Amino acid sequence: MNAEILSVGTELLLGDIVNTNTQYIAKGLAELGINVYRQSVVGDNPKRLKSSMEESLGRADLVIVTGGLGPTKDDLTREVAADVLGKKLILDEEILRGIQGFFDQIKVTMEKSNRKQAYLPEGALAIENPNGTSPGILLEEGEKIMILLPGPPRELQPMFDNHIRPRLKKYGQGLVKSKVLNIFGIGESTMEAMVDDLMEAQDNPSLAPYCMKEGLILRITARARREEEADAMIRSLEEKVRERLGSYVYGTDHESLEEAVVEALLKKEYTISVAESCTGGLIAAKITNVPGASRIFPLSIVTYSEASKNTLLGISKENLKSHGTVSKETAIAMAKGIRKKGGTALGLAITGVAGPGGGTAKKPVGTIHIALVLGDRVFHEEKRLLGDRNRIRHMAAKHALNLVRKAVMEQ
Amino acid sequence: MNAEILSVGTELLLGDIVNTNTQYIAKGLAELGINVYRQSVVGDNPKRLKSSMEESLGRADLVIVTGGLGPTKDDLTREVAADVLGKKLILDEEILRGIQGFFDQIKVTMEKSNRKQAYLPEGALAIENPNGTSPGILLEEGEKIMILLPGPPRELQPMFDNHIRPRLKKYGQGLVKSKVLNIFGIGESTMEAMVDDLMEAQDNPSLAPYCMKEGLILRITARARREEEADAMIRSLEEKVRERLGSYVYGTDHESLEEAVVEALLKKEYTISVAESCTGGLIAAKITNVPGASRIFPLSIVTYSEASKNTLLGISKENLKSHGTVSKETAIAMAKGIRKKGGTALGLAITGVAGPGGGTAKKPVGTIHIALVLGDRVFHEEKRLLGDRNRIRHMAAKHALNLVRKAVMEQ
Known part of the structure; x- marks a missing residue:
C-alpha cells in the first residue's frame, strides 16, 4: 500500500505554523511499513483543495487529510471530500449529541456553527475525538481509503494512535x-x-x-x-x-527526566521538598506533572525575594549577605531549610542568575548553584549555563532533577 | 506572482524530521506578498521528483526547491532540474575552487563526491553559500523561475534572507x-x-x-x-x-498571558504571592519566566499535601475536612493565607483535580477552584476543564493568570 498525506490550511501556506501533523503521521505510517510517496499542503480554497484531493487519490491507495474540519466557514475538508467522492453529507444525530455533550461538560453554550461538524459523507465511519468537537472521518471507495483528521495535534495524535494505526496495520509490508x-x-x-x-x-x-x-x-x-x-x-x-x-x-521513549525522578523516589520510598529561586517553580511544576507525584512531594516554596529566603527557610541575613543569594552556601542552607519545613527525606534547592539582567563578572548570567540533602549527605553542583532566560531556567531545572536521580539511584 | 515550495528528502517522507524549511520560506514569501498555493514533499526518487517539478512549474510562476543538493548519490535535485528544463550540467571552475577553499578552511580533505556540487545547469546563476559546500541555483526559463536551495536550515536560511528575498522583492504585490x-x-x-x-x-x-x-x-x-x-x-x-x-x-503578537499579567501588576505597583495545589508550581514558573518578575513576585508555595496547606497557609483541618481540599472555601482560605505570608497586595490560590486519578462524581477530573484576594475584594472562579493532566494544569494556570489580569485592570 502507498499513501499520501494532504494538509489543509492557509496558516501552513503562510508559514504561520510548522507542519508537525504531517511528520507525526508520516512517522506512524513508516512504522507500519506503509510507503509515503508524497506530502502536500493546500490552503482553505475549495477548488484547489478539490484538485489536490483528486490528484492524491489518483496516485495513492490511502490519502490522509489533516485540518479543515473545524466549525468555521473556512473549514471545508468535509464538504470537499464528500464532493470528490460523490457522496451526500448527512446529519448524524449521535455525533450531534456528542458535540452537544462536549459543550455541556465544559458549561459553554454550543454555537450554531458547530452543527456542521455533525455531518458525515454517506457511508463514512466516524472516528471518536475525545479532545475536541469534530470526529475524524474514514471513507472507503473501492480500493481507495481516505481518512480525514482534525488539525489540532492534541486531537489528531490520539485519534491516529488509537484508531487509525490499528486499522491500517494489516496493510503494512513488514x-x-x-x-x-x-x-x-x-x-x-x-x-x-x-x-x-x-x-x-x-x-x-x-x-x-x-x-x-x-x-x-x-x-x-x-x-x-x-x-x-x-x-x-x-x-x-x-x-x-x-x-x-x-x-x-x-x-x-517518551519518558521525561521528571518521570525518572518520581519513579526513583517512589521505588526507594523517599519524599522530597523543593526550594527554588531562579527556576521560580519550574522544578515543582515538572515533578507535579507526573501522575502520582503527590505520594512523594508534599511541598515546595519559591523564595523569589531575599526576605522570603530569610522568613520561610530560616536563612540568616548574615549568611545571605556574606555569601550572596547565588552561592553554594545559600543553596545548601535553602536545601536544609526546605527539608525541615517539608519534613521530607530529601531537600532540593536551586539559586542562580537566569538573566537577562542580574549578572556580574564573578557570577555571570547562567551561574547556577544546586544543593541536595539526603540523610547526612550534602550534594552540590555549580553550573554555567548558556542561552536565554527560558533555556537557562529549563536547563537548570533539568540539572537539579538529574542530580536527584543520580543521588537516589546511588543509595 | 504565485509560488510553490517543493521539498526533497526521504527523511521528510519517513517523518524523521519536521519540515521547517518550507515554513521558513513560506513565511518569507508571504511577507513579500507572493502567494504560495501549494507545498509538496517528495523523496529522493528521480522519477517522482521529475514529475513533481513539472507539475509545480505547470501551476506556478516560481518554484523553490529545497534539499537534494548534497554530494551523495541520493542527491538528485540538480540533475533532475537540469533535465526538466532541458539544460546541460557544466562544471563551474570558480565554484569548485570555492568548495576546495571551504575544506581547506576546516582542514578536512575534500572528497571526490563533492565535485558534483560544482556543476551548474547551463545559464544558471549560482547563489553563494558561506555555511556549506553546495551553492544555491537560480534558473530562469521564459516567465518561470526555479530556485534550488540546500536542505540544512543553517545553510538555507541565510541564503534565502540575503540573496533570494532581495531578488524576489520586485515580484511581490505590495x-x-x-x-x-x-x-x-x-x-x-x-x-x-x-x-x-x-x-x-x-x-x-x-x-x-x-x-x-x-x-x-x-x-x-x-x-x-x-x-x-x-x-x-x-x-x-x-x-x-x-x-x-x-x-x-x-x-x-508574541505576548504571553503571563507577560500581560506582570505588565499589569508593574503598572499598578501591585505585588502578588501564589499558593498552588493542582498546578504544582506552574503559575509561579510562568510568572517568573517574565524578566523583571522579581519586582512583583516575592513568594509562592506549592502546598501539595493537606498537611502543608494546614501548616504553611494556616488553613484549619476542620475547614479542609468540611469543604474538602478542592472547594471554593479552601481556595479562598489559601489565597488569604498566602497573601499574609507573602505580605503582598494580591494573594492568588488554586486547587483542583488534575487527574488522571482523584476525580469523583461531584468533583470530576478537571474541576478547578481559583481564588484571588485584592484589597477587600475576593474573586472566585470554578472551572471544569477537559483534557489530560498536562492540559488541565496548563489551562488552569492560564485561567488563574487571566483572573489576575482582569481584576488588576478593573482596579
Missing part, C-alpha cells in the same frame, strides 16, 4: 520499530564519540543521534518481519549502548 | 503585514460569532481565527503598497475587534 534512549549530562559530540563505532557498524538495527528540543536522544530503529524479531534486534543494540553511556541514559 | 491578537477566556466558535461580520466583510485587511498550541488568536493581515498604509489598515480593524472582544484580548 514493520519498522524504533526505541528512543533519552540522554542527559553530556553534549552531542561527546555522546557520538562514545558510540561512534556502533553507529558506523550497524545498518539494521540503526543507531542515530538527534538533538531534539527536549534534549539529546539516540534512536535505535529495526526493520523486521515480525515484532519479536525487531524487539530482539533493538534489545541487543540497546544493551551495548547502555554499557557505553551508563547513567547518562535516563529513560526511554 | 507588502503584507500582519498582527496577532491573543485571546483568552472564550472558545473558538463563540469568538467567531462575535466577529463574524468583520471576518465576512473584510478581504483586505483580512481577519482570521486560529487555534494555536498557545491558545486562540485572531490574525489581522493587510496588503498595501507602503508600510504606513498597512499599519493604518490594521489599526482600524484592530479597534473594531477590540470593541467587540473587550478584555478577551490579552495581548498582541
